[in-house]
Amino acid sequence: MATIRPFVALRPQEVYLDKMLSLKAPSCNGRGNGFIARMLDKGHSGDQGLTNANILANLKRMIRSGDFYQEEHPCIFIYEITQGNHVQTGVWAVTDLDDFDRGHIKTHESTADCNSSGLIDYRDEVGLEGGPLLITYRPNRAISSILNQIKKAEANSVYYADKIFHRIWTVYDLKTIRELSLYFSELQHVYLADGHHRLLAAAKYRNMDSKTILESGNFISSFYLSSDQLRIKESYRVIIPAGEIFLDQVFRTMKRIFSVTKSQRNEPVIPVQEREFGLFMDGKWYRMVYKMKDKAGLPDACLLQQTVFEPLFKIENPETDEQVISVGGGSALNEIQQILADNPAAIAFTLAVINADQLMDIAHQGIKLPPKSTWVEPKIPFGLLLRKL
Template sequence: MATIKPFRAIRPGNTNNTTTALAEKIAALPYDVYNREEAKAEIIREPLSFLRIDRAETTLPDNISTYDDLVYDRAKELLEEMINKEQFIQEEKECFYIYELIMNGKSQTGLVACASIDDYQNGVIKRHENTRTDKELDRIRHIDSCNAQTGPIFLTFRGSDRIKNILNLNKTKEKLYCFTSPDGITHNVWKIDDIEEITTIKEEFEHITSIYIADGHHRAASAIKVGMKRREEHTNYTGKEEFNYFLSVIFPSEELMIMPYNRVVKDLNGNTLEEFHAKVSEYFTITFLGAEPYQPTGKGEFGMYLKNGWYKLKIKKEYEKKDPVAGLDVSLLQDYLLEPVLGIKDPRSDKRIDFVGGIRGLRELERRVQEDMAVAFSMYPTDIQELIAVSDKDKLMPPKSTWFEPKLRSGLFIHKI
């Protein structure tokens, strides 16, 4: 049984009747999509970007560490400043919201709600990735300092017709926000404040036994840890306090799109080109394709780019796996090429490997090999049903297995705790 609740969102205001215009300026890609230099450039382009708050170090001198206490104090100060200027307003009563994103004509529609930290703890909300302590600590401090969750967690569930019908009915009403971001993604938002509809949605989720984290594992883990910390600080807590819940957007699984998460490696691990080819051919059939970039068209296929051109790799039949984790393409590449041939034992910590989101395209892989890497691999995207199967088995995927597009924007909804 999943517990979700409406909330009094802090959201872009309607000063001078410019609600959508202000939301468009504030809405920002997730904080971890950018490095510090890229985030600074984005804030120069759009001074109201929520990155000012999510990455407050960009408003401070370069010699101040990203993790300095001043950064988290600055984030709190900037958030309060925007609230005081009524660039952000707080909803007068608890609501749900509908958040639709349209990319290349494909729409996905999610429910903006608060999910329960207890559901995360007891396994109703399932994860498929490990998290890193250092990345968690950053968001823990950010949430704690701001006294708010500023980045929504991307959740998914096996769809409910009744929930879809309510969302579709409300999508015929007046939009709260409607804009197209610089990357061409259309963002539409509606508010659900009808008590009967709110009650129906909550009741429908009570029949849902599993919700899955699609994206935002570090944000989720950090929100939960802040919530548990607040429980320790408030020993008489009732469970109804806002810190017992975390900001989420929940999408039906059938609407989601996963792009490949490609790999690039610094060197050939001491192998000559001939030795490398020989070792790879033990596990894969290799076909040379020349200059034309290759995007795999099915499971068990990989593109490989070296400075002399593109190759198609296909895992040999005897190395295919039926296990939900071992059978993933990212696992096959890791187990039969990256580790035994290239010596990448731990892709989380090895500095010789880097990961390139599929949104950047295959030409980005070529660029990296020409500039600072030796070999690149284009992947076939992980399927959403593979993600669910791994999560249902309480197993974990290898790092960087999924790249979801389009990305949820931060700054449209803030959950005060």
């Protein structure tokens, strides 16, 4: 079940948007406020010491000067990303946070140790949402039919940056909005693909004192994409040990758990099967295959966390531990090789990529992967559609 509604979007002028599209999306762990401040200050650098008050002042000034304008009516948006031959088309609306409270939105990433205070303060003091949640659902013929019908008309807005087309169809028609809302409400479950910290912060903020929160605080900006269009890319880990590591002892311990073989010609190991991992240590690449009896059926990321990261490197939370660098996306291997070149003591682990069905099954079973275990696309650029609370 997904309870979606239209919203009044805050949108940048097209000339200004070109600059925003060319920059990477901010992190979602509460440290992206400086990025947002720069975006709300005509791209100026120097975000040291910026507070939420600075960000809010920037936003107000840019609205007054016309850099941002607000839609006249609540709308649902059809948003399409085209990169080469790959097209992703989904629905951008707001989601009722009650769906999360009632278990209708299934999540797959652990947020138990998440410090969401920065995001909560930002939501409270600035009153602005940037990037939407990325929510997926199993393919639905009725929803696809409506989207295809809407796309027969010319898109209201078309942007191009970094070899990617961004198209937006603005849906004002109340009948179409009602139909889309009905079909989404009939979905049995939907699955959060990206944005776990944002969702948790929004839910916490709404639950802090519901009497003083405006109705808009009960909803969160969301982009819904059918699972057959979701792209899940490589997501690897690099460990730069904080102290001295006895590599021989680490290697012997791992060989008790994994079958370990040297990579031919010392080429990087890119696993394609479950329970298979690549290891780079002391200048050499290895292929590791888990050889213990696996009664729990844990996903690879959980298995690696429980058998290697926590016992051997004392890493309890890969997101906050300064020893860990998470690298994801199509260029992950190149980034890892650069990190390894710059840090001779670094140790790298590569994992097989899971698919959308596996991701939804993990979420449905209630399994929580360690933070940053997946790299899910699209990464929606900041600034296309904003929402004021």
